[in-house]
Amino acid sequence: MTRTLYDLCGRDERLRFSPYCWRVRMSLAHKGLETHFKPWRFLQKDELAFADYDKVPVLCDGDKVVTDSFEIMRYLDAAYPEAPLLGEGVSYQRALFFKHFVERSVTPSLFRIVALDLLAAIHPDDRAYFRETREARFGCTLEAFHQPEQGRQALQKTLAPVRELLRETPFLDGEVPSGVDYLLFGSMMWAYCVSEQALAPPDDDVAHWFERMLAQYDGLAARAFTVRDLPAG
Amino acid sequence: MTRTLYDLCGRDERLRFSPYCWRVRMSLAHKGLETHFKPWRFLQKDELAFADYDKVPVLCDGDKVVTDSFEIMRYLDAAYPEAPLLGEGVSYQRALFFKHFVERSVTPSLFRIVALDLLAAIHPDDRAYFRETREARFGCTLEAFHQPEQGRQALQKTLAPVRELLRETPFLDGEVPSGVDYLLFGSMMWAYCVSEQALAPPDDDVAHWFERMLAQYDGLAARAFTVRDLPAG
Structure with missing residues (x-):
């Protein structure tokens, strides 16, 4: 198949x-x-x-x-019911909350950090479309929206409960990663792929979790091509 | 027993x-x-x-x-395993995240809304203790910490993923309330009991959920004694 x-x-x-x-x-x-x-x-x-x-x-x-x-x-x-990602019943419902947490609270802060890096990473033919749709959504230019320091501060605050959880278990879903880990990781990987800058200080529990996530599945994400692999210019 | x-x-x-x-x-x-x-x-x-x-x-x-x-x-x-509150495995783990979300992100915003109402609600003999411990935690006086408008704005933003979830199901844990609902409700009930002010505009999905929670168990929380039941002064 x-x-x-x-x-x-x-x-x-x-x-x-x-x-x-x-x-x-x-x-x-x-x-x-x-x-x-x-x-x-x-x-x-x-x-x-x-x-x-x-x-x-x-x-x-x-x-x-x-x-x-x-x-x-x-x-x-x-x-493929083996190894559930979201699960059913309250497990699913709580993962659904986490999806909204990522999309409504985490991703907007990340966007402020990488808005212009993202524009640069996109294919030149796509940039006008990207600019038009995102500027309509934000109600300002990408240049005005791009506020990395503000984004970093907001992200640090938003991730406080994630950091707290990671003091107790290596992954958000427990001893092994699952659906909730992938929901947050997807957004952080987005910023990681297009930005030259580290997302969190290296001694932060969230940064350590991100490193563990990069290493999963034989380094599937660690091996990903990023803008740092592009020739300069 | x-x-x-x-x-x-x-x-x-x-x-x-x-x-x-x-x-x-x-x-x-x-x-x-x-x-x-x-x-x-x-x-x-x-x-x-x-x-x-x-x-x-x-x-x-x-x-x-x-x-x-x-x-x-x-x-x-x-x-009492019947009708799990937190559940086990990933259900439990996701409830644990939600606990940290409530305690690290929701409760601090609520505290800014009701800090002085709370002081007034406490027994006079307890107020010096309350002031001393909380001012040490916040690094400022209760009067400086009490910023209802700022708290309301932060709360509105923090609750965005909750509001999103409540567009899909009547309770955070689905069709009936469970552990995650009680974690958030506890903090909102705290503010509700000590404050004269409504917490959210009446057309907000979170406010509607709060009303449904007040009505649970034959109006257990709706029947609670609040500062609004105290004689003035």
């Missing part, structure tokens, strides 16, 4: 930084599912017409087409 | 506002466990000597003594 994930790429096709694609990539590795990652760019809407969707990730699992990263994680739990 | 919970009281013995006692009170109701709530004040440390502890809640369940609200919730799950 062919399994394909449409995966956002940047100005170099090897540069894959979408937070939503990263949470799915880690989830697929968690389930041990071999997958072909197909590079996709913002303006290639036609290529996703078959899925009746205009964003990635889109998963094609044999004949089955699934859109939206969280729906893909749910689908993987339903189709 | 006798079951007693030592429960913080204020300047009127009927005034019970501790966020940690409220999460346990709701948890006991969730388990259907009849309990005697024994009023306790900050300086009555001697009365807790038997528990080798100096704060409430303290639960005496027959011969068993359990301290710390979250430990009491764990104990209740272990001793």
Whole structure:
């Protein structure tokens, strides 16, 4: 059976930084599912017409087409029940809260740290589209939105409960990583891929967790291509 | 079997506002466990000597003594497994994250809204102790810490993921309330008991959830005595 994930790429096709694609990539590795990652760019809407969707990730699992990263994680739990990502009942419900925590509280702070790095990482053909859609969402220019110091302070504060939890267990979901770890990791990997700067001081428990996450699945994320691997300029 | 919970009281013995006692009170109701709530004040440390502890809640369940609200919730799950509050495995782990979210992100914002209301609600004999311990923690006077508008803005932002979740289900833990609901409710009930002011605009999903929580267990929390029931002055 062919399994394909449409995966956002940047100005170099090897540069894959979408937070939503990263949470799915880690989830697929968690389930041990071999997958072909197909590079996709913002303006290639036609290529996703078959899925009746205009964003990635889109998963094609044999004949089955699934859109939206969280729906893909749910689908993987339903189709491959071993090693649950989100689980069911209250487990699922609490993971859903964590998804909203990441998307409403963590990702906006990260965006302030890397807004212009992100613009630079995107394919030149996609930049006008990216600028237009994001500036409409933020109500200001990307240049005005880019406030790394403010973003870092907000992130530090937002992650306080995560830091507290990591004093007790190596991963957010306990002794081994699972769905909730991938939700946060996806967003942090997004910033990690496009930025030259470290995200947290090296003695921070969150930074240590991030290192452990990079090392999972034989260093799947540690081996990822980042802007630091690009030739200068 | 006798079951007693030592429960913080204020300047009127009927005034019970501790966020940690409220999460346990709701948890006991969730388990259907009849309990005697024994009023306790900050300086009555001697009365807790038997528990080798100096704060409430303290639960005496027959011969068993359990301290710390979250430990009491764990104990209740272990001793009365029906209708889990926190659950086990990843369910538990995700509830533990939520506990830290409430204590590190929600409660500090609420404290800024009600710091002086809280001081006024406390028994006059306890106020010097309360002021001294809290001012040492905050590094400023209670008067300087009391910033209701700033607290309200921070709370609105912090609760964004909660609000998002409540668009999908009536309670944080799904169709019926459970441990995670009680963790947040305890802190909001704390502010509700000591303050004259509403916590959220009446059309907010969080406010609607709070109303539903007040109504649980035959209006257990709705019937609580608050400062609004005290004679003026």
